Amino acid sequence: MAQCPYSEYVIDKTDNKVYENPLHSVWHQGYEAHKLETMKGDIAKQKDFDQKMKQVDKFAAQFISRTEELNKLHTEFNAAESEVGTTKKRE
Secondary structure, X not given: OOOOOOOOEEEEOOOOEEEEOHHHHHHHHHHHHHHXXXXXXXXHHHHHHHHHHHHHHHHHHHHHHHHHHHHHHHHHXXXXXXXXXXXXXXX
């Protein structure tokens, strides 16, 4: 947390009374607003990141599915090729 540069209270030298320093409360209000905006930005970045990760997960699932399909076709091709090779050997 940042250190407020203003004291919480000030002494009025004309009447020697202690008053709340308005700069102190204004500084803290501004600081809290800044923290809130920063947090909103962080949340927006996190949501964007989460959305991108969902897309990555979707593409990964598609890649895995297509790889499994390709492996199945490759196995079927090899089986068919070996049958053809066996048939040629019998002739």
